[in-house]
Structures are given as C-alpha cells and as structure tokens.
Amino acid sequence: xxxxxxxxxxxxxxxxxxxxxxxxxxxxxxxxxxxxxxxxxxxxxxxxxxxxxxxxxxxxxxxxxxxxxxxxxxxxxxxxxxxxxxxxxxxxxxxxxxxxxxxxxxxxxxxxxxxxxxxxxxxxxxxxxxxxxxxxxxxxxxxxxxxxxxxxxxxxxxxxxxxxxxxxxxxxxxxxxxxxxxxxxxxxxxxxxxxxxxxxxxxxxxxxxxxxxxxxxxxxxxxxxxxxxxxxxxxxxxxxxxxxxxxxxxxxxxxxxxxxxxxxxxxxxxxxxxxxxx
Numbered sequence: 001x002x003x004x005x006x007x008x009x010x011x012x013x014x015x016x017x018x019x020x021x022x023x024x025x026x027x028x029x030x031x032x033x034x035x036x037x038x039x040x041x042x043x044x045x046x047x048x049x050x051x052x053x054x055x056x057x058x059x060x061x062x063x064x065x066x067x068x069x070x071x072x073x074x075x076x077x078x079x080x081x082x083x084x085x086x087x088x089x090x091x092x093x094x095x096x097x098x099x100x101x102x103x104x105x106x107x108x109x110x111x112x113x114x115x116x117x118x119x120x121x122x123x124x125x126x127x128x129x130x131x132x133x134x135x136x137x138x139x140x141x142x143x144x145x146x147x148x149x150x151x152x153x154x155x156x157x158x159x160x161x162x163x164x165x166x167x168x169x170x171x172x173x174x175x176x177x178x179x180x181x182x183x184x185x186x187x188x189x190x191x192x193x194x195x196x197x198x199x200x201x202x203x204x205x206x207x208x209x210x211x212x213x214x215x216x217x218x219x220x221x222x223x224x225x226x227x228x229x230x231x232x233x234x235x236x237x238x239x240x241x242x243x244x245x246x247x248x249x250x251x252x253x254x255x256x257x258x259x260x261x262x263x264x265x266x267x268x269x270x271x272x273x274x275x276x277x278x
C-alpha cells in the first residue's frame with residue numbers, strides 16, 4: 001500500500017514537472033545568444049539563431065557579442081543568420097568588452113546595437129598575413145621543393161618570399177572583401193559609404209565614439225539590451241529570458257574545453273590585428 005502511494009506521489013510530481021515545463025516552453029520570452037572569442041566555427045551559432053527565429057514563444061532575440069573578429073566566411077554566415085532573424089522578430093546586440101572587426105560585422109544587421117561606454121569596437125578592415133622564413137631555412141641549409149598545379153598555388157607558403165605580382169593579387173582580394181564589409185555596414189547603419197570609408201581604416205573606437213559615428217545606437221549594458229528586447233517584442237518587464245546554447249554531447253563538451261590558446265586558422269580575417277596569431 002505504501003509503495004503504491006509513493007509511486008502515485010512520484011507520478012504526480014512528474015506530471016506537475018512536465019506541465020510546468022510545457023507552460024514555460026510556450027511562455028512568451030526573450031532568447032539570449034552569446035557569441036564569444038574568435039569567430040571561426042559558425043555552425044553552432046547559426047543553428048541556435050535559426051532555432052530562436054523559428055521558436056514562436058521567443059518574441060525578441062538578444063545577442064551578446066564579445067569578440068575581436070575572425071574568419072570572413074564565418075562572420076558572413078552569422079551576419080546572414082541575424083538578417084533572417086530580424087525579418088521575423090527584433091534582434092538587439094549588446095557589445096561587451098570587445099566587438100571589433102568581425103565582431104562588429106556580425107552586429108551590424110541588428111535592429112538596435114548597445115555598447116558600453118568603454119567597449120572596444122570598430123577595427124573595420126581586412127587582414128591577411130604572409131610570413132617569410134626562407135632566409136632562415138637557407139641559413140640552416142634547408143631546401144623546400146614544391147610541386148604545384150599553378151604559379152600561385154603556394155602564394156602564402158612561408159618557405160618563399162612574396163612576389164610583387166602575388167602581393168598585387170592578394171591586395172585585390174583584400175580590397176574586394178573590405179568593400180563587402182562596408183556594404184554590410186551601410187545596409188543597416190545610418191551612415192553613407194563615403195563617410196564610413198574615411199574612418200574605416202582599421203582604427204578602433206570606444207563605445208561612446210562609435211555612438212557619435214552612428215556605428216552603435218545606444219549606450220548601455222546587457223540588461224538595457226534585454227529591456228529593449230522586451231519593449232520591441234511587446235513583452236512585460238518580468239518576461240523570462242532563456243539562454244540558448246548549442247546542444248552537444250558531454251564528451252564533446254569535455255574535449256572542447258578551453259585549456260589552451262584558441263585556434264586561429266589561416267585565411268582572410270575581419271580581425272583586430274593585435275589579436276591575430278600567425
């Protein structure tokens with residue numbers, strides 16, 4: 001008899017928990033997404049932005065950006081995901097310590113951008129580096145033989161100096177990608193491209209300076225951004241905020257723990273230069 005009562009109590013608790021969870025699931029809320037560190041892998045971020053966009057109970061999205069930038073392709077993937085999200089619901093960005101270069105790029109399409117007065121942002125530009133160790137190799141008598149399909153296949157290899165014509169090719173690519181950066185900003189920011197270009201030379205700005213230039217909309221912290229999201233999403237001030245995170249197996253979480261330096265892969269970057277690890 002006691003065993004049956006105990007089972008009944010456990011069943012009631014389980015039912016109550018499930019009902020409460022379902023109610024919370026459908027309750028209107030703000031979705032919070034954090035983008036931190038160097039932008040290289042983008043699939044998880046794009047996936048959770050898409051999840052927030054599709055979830056009808058999430059009435060507005062806050063994206064907390066704390067990044068010095070990263071790979072161009074990854075930044076553009078996230079930018080496009082935010083663009084699609086703002087077509088369905090308000091997206092508010094809150095800039096933390098740093099939201100520069102690619103970190104600014106992904107922030108640009110938000111409906112409203114908040115920055116702290118001392119946030120480091122800007123650094124609008126593109127960087128690609130070539131390290132030449134050929135003289136060191138020659139000094140130690142090391143000779144590298146390269147078999148390649150074309151003259152420029154090894155254009156960024158460190159075992160040879162960069163030829164003038166190869167430098168010109170890279171400069172052309174960098175300026176094309178730079179122009180894409182400018183277009184991505186003026187699409188959503190109240191700035192003319194020629195004006196933007198006058199200070200989009202890689203320099204950084206404080207949050208206050210960025211606001212004066214029209215690069216951000218308001219000065220405030222993450223809490224201000226959340227209140228703005230609730231206002232634009234037509235939610236009550238006490239509406240819940242749910243943080244959306246990538247769903248990963250425990251083993252993957254352990255394997256990907258940040259015990260050392262973050263990986264930075266070779267390529268073209270929207271990145272603050274002093275953060276670049278070559």
